[in-house]
Amino acid sequence: MVEPRKSAHPPSDSPPQNLGKERDELLKSLSGGQRLTDEVVREYQRLQHRLMELETENAGLRAKVETDVAVRALLEKIENLEAEKSDLLSRFQEAEAGRFEFGAQAREVETEFANLANLFVASTQIHSSLSPRGVTRRIKEVLAQLVGAESYCMFLANAEETELVPVASEGVPSGALRPISVDEGRIGQVFRTRSATVNEESDACEGSLDEPAAVIPLTVDDKIVGVIAIFSTLSQKKRFSTIDFELFKLLGQHAAAALVSASLFVQAERRLPGLEAFMDLSV
């Protein structure tokens, strides 16, 4: 700062002495204000910088908190989904077990239906002919097609019930069959005891004339009239099944009756009985 030049004689228009002092003081105070302003500006800049730092820090913290919340929400969601998955799996397993059970039941019903169909067909076929030859052919068909018999013979007892005479056979060499005494072997035994026998010691397809795979008694109105001997079955049929035993029962009760009815019908010269034959039935 330039000092005002001093003269020996102050001019007439020069300011008074104390005015210069005031000016100096004013200048000094202005200089102090300048410093203060500078300091305020610096402080302001510092605070602004700090504010920015804090805002950045705040944003970071906020983001972190938000991330934590999102992670927590995701974890919760995963937990819920896990529970839901476990519940669905358990329900699926239950449904699968139910489906399996239903499938097994359906297969059982189908098998039962097939068995009943076999029995129905066998029964209707046996009774669908009124000629002894026709009935015999159908009995043979039931044995071959439904039971799977390869060699078999139907024996009927003579009037004295001492011998069983072969009347129809299949798969047995001619001359191999002869009348059998009711006291002889398994065939005679079945006639005497009236109960069917099945050879369970060997495969049904490996039976023989001496060791038939199965022997079934033939009855008419509870009276035994003969037997059916199944000597062997087809090679693919190793064992008799439940339906075979049902067919044996059916044949035992129906085959001879159908045969006797057909024979009587032929004896009556194929004439149907008149109405008078049915008048005394006490219906």
Add this chain to the structure above:
Amino acid sequence: MAEYSCLIVEDSPMMRQLLVFALARVKNLRVTEADDGVDGLRKLAAARFDIIVTDINMPIMDGLKLVKRVRTDPVHKDTPIIVITTEGSQEDRQRALQLGANAYITKPIQAPQVIATVKELLKIE
């Protein structure tokens, strides 16, 4: 729902009845019966069938001859054929399949097996 037609060629009335009973379990399947191979061909000439079930051992014309004839028929050359026979040997099975049969069932027949085979060949659920 589509309706299918099946031709059963079988000389035994009992087997026919049994097959009809079994196939009645297949929904929308109409069954026609033929007594032997010749009757079968006659019915094939009169109508179109989606599947044929035939016995092998039949009088007049056996099942193998029928298969051979069907495979030369322009209408039914691609029709699935199931052959039923008493013979369980591999040789007979091969013979039937070589002639063009699609499946083979051995007697004594089991209804569930017949149903399953027919459904499989007709692609029915």
